[in-house]
Amino acid sequence: MGRVWTFLTATRGSARLHWTDWFSYGYLTLGIFLMFGPVVWLLISSFKTEADLQRFPPTLLPYAQQTVELEGYDEPLPLFLMTAGEYEGATLAQLRRVGNRAQMVDPLNPGERLQVNIANREPVEEFSLATENYTSLFERFNFLRFFWNSTFITVMATALMLLVNSMAAFALSKYEFRGRTAVLLMVVGTLMIPQTVVLVPLFLIVTELGMFNSLWGVIIPGAATPTGVFLLRQYMITIPDEILDAARMDKASEWKIFWRIIIPLSAPAIAVLAILAIMWRWNDFLWPLIVLTRTENFTLQLALNSFQGELQTDWSSILAMTVLTLLPISLVFMFLQKYIATGIASTGGK
Amino acid sequence: MSQAGIELKQVKKAYGQVEVIKGIDLDIQHGEFCVFVGPSGCGKSTLLRMISGLETISGGEIVIGGEVVNNVPAADRGLAMVFQSYALYPHMTVRQNLSFGLENINTPQSEINDKVDGVSKMLQIDMLLDRRPKDLSGGQRQRVAIGRAVVREPRVFLFDEPLSNLDAELRVDMRGEIAALHRRLGNTMIYVTHDQVEAMTMADKIAVLRLGQLEQFGRPLDLYNRPDNIFVAGFIGSPKMNFIEGTVGENREQLTLDTGETISIPGTGYAQRSGQNVTLGIRPNHMDHSDVGLKVQIGGVEQLGGESYLYGTLANGNRITLHLPGQTSVEIGQTITVAPQAHEIHLFDTESTHTLRMD
Numbered sequence: 001m002g003r004v005w006t007f008l009t010a011t012r013g014s015a016r017l018h019w020t021d022w023f024s025y026g027y028l029t030l031g032i033f034l035m036f037g038p039v040v041w042l043l044i045s046s047f048k049t050e051a052d053l054q055r056f057p058p059t060l061l062p063y064a065q066q067t068v069e070l071e072g073y074d075e076p077l078p079l080f081l082m083t084a085g086e087y088e089g090a091t092l093a094q095l096r097r098v099g100n101r102a103q104m105v106d107p108l109n110p111g112e113r114l115q116v117n118i119a120n121r122e123p124v125e126e127f128s129l130a131t132e133n134y135t136s137l138f139e140r141f142n143f144l145r146f147f148w149n150s151t152f153i154t155v156m157a158t159a160l161m162l163l164v165n166s167m168a169a170f171a172l173s174k175y176e177f178r179g180r181t182a183v184l185l186m187v188v189g190t191l192m193i194p195q196t197v198v199l200v201p202l203f204l205i206v207t208e209l210g211m212f213n214s215l216w217g218v219i220i221p222g223a224a225t226p227t228g229v230f231l232l233r234q235y236m237i238t239i240p241d242e243i244l245d246a247a248r249m250d251k252a253s254e255w256k257i258f259w260r261i262i263i264p265l266s267a268p269a270i271a272v273l274a275i276l277a278i279m280w281r282w283n284d285f286l287w288p289l290i291v292l293t294r295t296e297n298f299t300l301q302l303a304l305n306s307f308q309g310e311l312q313t314d315w316s317s318i319l320a321m322t323v324l325t326l327l328p329i330s331l332v333f334m335f336l337q338k339y340i341a342t343g344i345a346s347t348g349g350k
Numbered sequence: 351m352s353q354a355g356i357e358l359k360q361v362k363k364a365y366g367q368v369e370v371i372k373g374i375d376l377d378i379q380h381g382e383f384c385v386f387v388g389p390s391g392c393g394k395s396t397l398l399r400m401i402s403g404l405e406t407i408s409g410g411e412i413v414i415g416g417e418v419v420n421n422v423p424a425a426d427r428g429l430a431m432v433f434q435s436y437a438l439y440p441h442m443t444v445r446q447n448l449s450f451g452l453e454n455i456n457t458p459q460s461e462i463n464d465k466v467d468g469v470s471k472m473l474q475i476d477m478l479l480d481r482r483p484k485d486l487s488g489g490q491r492q493r494v495a496i497g498r499a500v501v502r503e504p505r506v507f508l509f510d511e512p513l514s515n516l517d518a519e520l521r522v523d524m525r526g527e528i529a530a531l532h533r534r535l536g537n538t539m540i541y542v543t544h545d546q547v548e549a550m551t552m553a554d555k556i557a558v559l560r561l562g563q564l565e566q567f568g569r570p571l572d573l574y575n576r577p578d579n580i581f582v583a584g585f586i587g588s589p590k591m592n593f594i595e596g597t598v599g600e601n602r603e604q605l606t607l608d609t610g611e612t613i614s615i616p617g618t619g620y621a622q623r624s625g626q627n628v629t630l631g632i633r634p635n636h637m638d639h640s641d642v643g644l645k646v647q648i649g650g651v652e653q654l655g656g657e658s659y660l661y662g663t664l665a666n667g668n669r670i671t672l673h674l675p676g677q678t679s680v681e682i683g684q685t686i687t688v689a690p691q692a693h694e695i696h697l698f699d700t701e702s703t704h705t706l707r708m709d
Contacts, residue, residue, distance in 0.1 A: 242437035245404050250451035250502070251425040261451070264441040 039326075044049075046319035047129040053315050064128035068093050070110045080104070080121040087116065091124060133320035141303065142296070143321070150299040153218050153288070154281040160223040161277050162270060168224070169232030170262050174244060184233070190226045195286070203290055217291040218299075222281065228273050235269035236262060275336050282329050300325045354415045354428070354505035354538045355380045356401065362409035363396055363562075372397055372562040373410065376549035378540065378555065383532045384541045387549040387585070388559035394542045395434075395510055397559070401540065402508050403427050415505060431508040432514070436491045438483040444470070444494050445479040451502045469501045473605055489520045496531070509541040513548065525552060546586055550574070558582050580703040583631050583696055589659070592637075592670045594630045594644075595700055598622045605630060609665035611644055613689065620697040620706045628706065632698035634659070634673035643689030646670055662686075 012018040024330075045053065048062040067076035070093060077093035092104040092114065104114045137143040171177075172184050204219055211217030239262065247257045263270070285301045292298060299308070304325065307318045356378040371393050378384045386394040399405035401412060402423030411418050419427050430451075439447050445466055452462045470476040473493045483491055483568035492512060499507055509528070513521045529552050532539050543549055549556050550570045558565040558573065558581070566578045571584075577583035583591045596607035602624050604619040615622070615630070622628055637644075650661035660672040660680060672688060682688055697706040 240435060240437065242433045242435050243439060245424075246431070246433060246437035246498075247439070247450070248404065248424045249402065249429065249431045250498070251454040252450070253454075256454065261439060267441075 026327075033297070035092070042319060042326075043323060046133060046316070046323045048316065049130045049133075050314075050316045052130070053319075061127055063125040064130065066124045066126050068107050070105070070107060072110060077105070079107075079124040081124050082116065082121050083119060085120040087114065088120070092116070092121070108133050118345040130316065133316045133333060134324070137317060137324070138322055141305075143324070145296060146205075146298050146300045147324075148323075149215060149292075149297060150282060150301070153215055153284075153299060154216075154278055156220045157222050157281045158274060158277040159176075160219065161228060162274060164224050165228035165273065166232050166263065166266065166270065168229045169266075170258055172229070173233045173236040174239075174241070174262075184230075185228050187226045198249070198288065199286075206291060207255060211291070213292060213294055213297055215292075215297065218288050220286070221287070225277075228277070231273055232266060232269050235266055239265050271336050275333060278332050279329060282325075352468065353380045355415040356506065356538060356540070356579060358401075358410065359398075359413070360410035361397070361400060361407055361412060363393075363400060363405065364408045370399070374559075374562075374564045376557060376564065376567060378538060380538055381536050383529070383541065383552060383554045385549040385553035385556050386540065386559055387544065387546055388555055388565075389585075390544055391560040391561075392559040393565075394544075394559050397512055398431075398508055398540060398542045400520045402429055402431050404431075428505040429508055430502050430504035430506075431510065432499050432512045434511040436483075436495040436512075436515075438491060438494055438498070440483050443480050443482055444475060444486075444497075447483070447494055448479075448498055448501050451498065453501075461573045465501050469497045473497045473500070487515050489524065494594075496528070500531070500535070500695050505535055505538065507539040508627035509539065511542055511544070513543070514545075521548075528552065547588060550586070556586075558585060576705075576707060576709075577631075577696065578705055580629060580631065580698050583698070583705075587633060589634050589671045589673065591631045591633050591696070593698075594632075594664065594668060594670075596628060596630060598624055598626045598628055600624055607644070607666075608706060609644060611665070611666070613643060614692070615697065616692055616693055619708060621708050622697055622706050627700040629698040629700045630690070631698060632690040634671040634692045635675075636694035637672055637688045638685055638691060643687050644670075646672070646686055646688055648680055648684050648686065651678070651680060651682055653677055660686075 011021050031081055044061060047345065049064060052059070052062055052064065054294055059242075066079045068079055069076050071223075073095070077095065079093055080087050082090050082092060090106065093107050095103045095105055095113065096146065097103070097118065100118050102116055102118050104116050106112065106114065168187070172180060172187075206212060206217045206221065209217075211220065243261060243265075247261050285305070288299050288302055289305070292302060300321065304318060304321055307314045307321070356376075358374050358376040360373045361371060362369065362373050374397065376479045386397060388394050396405060400407050401414075403419065403422065407420060412420060414427060414429075442450065448466045448469065449462045452465060457465075466479070467476065470479055472665050474494060475490060475493045475497060478486060478490060478494070483494065487492065489547065492515075495512070512528075513524050516524060525548060527589055528541075530658060532552075541548075541552060551686065555568060556570050556573055557567045560581055565585075566582045573582060577586065578592065584593070594607050594609065596605045598604070598615075599606055602622055603614055604612055605615045605628070606612045607630065613630075643664055646660070646662040648660055648662045650659075652659040652661075653692070655677065657676070658674045658678040658680075660674065660678065662670055664670055698704060699706055
């Protein structure tokens with residue numbers, strides 16, 4: 001903890017703050033605000049009721065009006081603080097409201113009905129988390145179904161992609177064969193073709209293969225990516241050939257060299273690609289939107305989209321679902337990010 | 351252990367039009383410690399990789415243990431190799447490094463453990479078994495690399511400049527250990543180095559290579575005493591042999607050097623003709639102070655206490671090195687006269703660079 005504090009309060013040297021210190025910390029604070037502000041706002045807003053979301057001016061924290069249960073009344077009654085008039089300073093519960101008059105009752109004396117002007121009161125509010133935003137996702141919508149679809153697509157597509165890309169990268173980096181450069185150039189060249197251009201032909205192929213409205217229709221076309229092949233190839237090139245030669249002398253088959261030598265030594269690059277792949281697949285919207293049309297096949301992103309109607313938008317559900325959608329990807333990043341920095345391939349030689 | 355002599359028959363290697371190994375014949379007996387030595391770029395490492403099977407050959411035959419192995423993959427030749435960079439598997443512990451090869455041939459786990467323990471004790475790396483290569487020193491990595499080769503009990507060991515990454519002191523130690531390992535295991539070993547001292551101290555036989563050709567193959571002292579050509583004579587021995595060109599006189603026991611001086615050379619043992627251009631080779635320690643002979647202007651003196659080195663120039667500007675036992679009173683700037691010891695003279699044909707020695 002002490003080291004964290006030392007790090008966070010580091011200055012340019014002297015005890016007095018130099019103007020560059022002010023500038024740096026100002027810049028960093030602005031950065032934190034810009035990066036975390038929207039996320040924090042999203043998180044807080046996801047706990048607001050629909051009414052609270054519509055309120056102007058908006059509040060930072062979620063509030064809800066206090067209510068009280070009184071004997072002889074079925075429903076809980078909303079509480080108001082009187083600000084003027086006859087009952088100023090008292091806290092009254094509202095029975096009903098007609099025009100600008102309201103019929104109210106003192107919770108301490110529930111028998112007597114009081115007539116007040118609504119201009120003379122303001123609601124008593126308290127901090128309250130609208131957890132029903134989240135529970136309703138499970139009750140009203142088939143959230144788990146969407147979650148499962150997204151997870152299945154992400155996990156399968158990432159695994160397939162890592163396998164296919166690492167095998168291609170191994171061949172392109174460690175084997176000498178005629179046309180190797182040409183193949184590599186073609187793979188890298190596809191980076192220059194925008195996805196929208198291949199959308200229609202890809203759709204036709206997927207339909208012909210009978211994968212329309214199937215999760216595999218989303219998984220298979222994304223299995224080989226030029227970025228992944230190129231990224232892994234560049235990393236694998238740095239693995240010394242002598243290590244592979246040593247493995248060959250140790251009677252390892254080429255397949256075994258791939259699994260036991262290349263894959264572990266490429267772990268940092270594979271971790272990076274895994275993070276990228278998970279983010280791509282999890283956040284993918286356009287392609288699933290085209291391939292998946294039935295609600296039971298929807299991913300989370302498609303489900304989010306469906307909350308946004310032409311006339312009415314269910315903001316509280318959208319916000320809650322957005323939080324739930326962000327959570328897994330944040331966790332993945334937290335666990336895998338430490339692998340990005342650790343390189344182990346360069347330490348085996350001299 | 352099966353007999354594992356190695357025979358090379360006109361072995362060639364070409365990359366496109368460029369021939370890097372130009373037809374080498376070599377016969378290494380079972381149990382011999384053979385050193386390939388030569389300057390960098392001479393093809394010695396390529397030749398070793400061709401024997402190992404990691405490099406294909408463009409022509410000729412490689413025979414190991416009586417069997418032609420041209421088309422046998424590296425894994426099945428029964429060889430083990432120690433690489434210059436050690437090439438340890440960086441993600442595995444020392445124990446896993448040692449057992450990887452045994453696992454690949456489906457050795458039972460108990461047997462793997464026994465062998466790994468035995469080899470690690472022998473090489474004194476048994477306390478390092480759970481460490482990774484990055485936590486080892488250069489010398490320790492070297493031992494692990496050797497251990498990885500030993501543990502598989504191969505027919506032949508191949509070493510590719512294994513000591514070049516170690517510091518001088520450690521290199522001398524490891525040199526002794528590898529020689530001792532050879533005595534203990536009795537395997538055929540091929541060892542590549544550019545260091546002629548390593549070659550001289552370790553080898554049963556030395557193969558001197560230059561530009562993809564075998565210059566001479568023989569016992570270390572044979573190469574030292576009876577070099578076949580100027581290259582071998584200059585390469586083997588430290589400091590280098592001195593060479594002085596000259597012409598044989600009317601009397602074929604007289605040699606007029608380019609320095610203008612005339613010395614007498616043996617009439618027997620060498621096939622020099624009158625009027626032939628020859629190169630006289632004489633080792634730095636085979637010259638004595640003398641009244642007649644070569645005049646040397648001394649440009650540098652190194653006194654090591656037990657021995658002394660003199661560096662000078664001859665009358666024609668050629669450099670010459672003298673190695674004297676004990677301490678010397680010669681000083682820089684002085685001119686001294688030295689004469690080669692007659693029976694230590696080597697004569698080479700200047701044109702072909704071959705020796706004129708008659709065997």
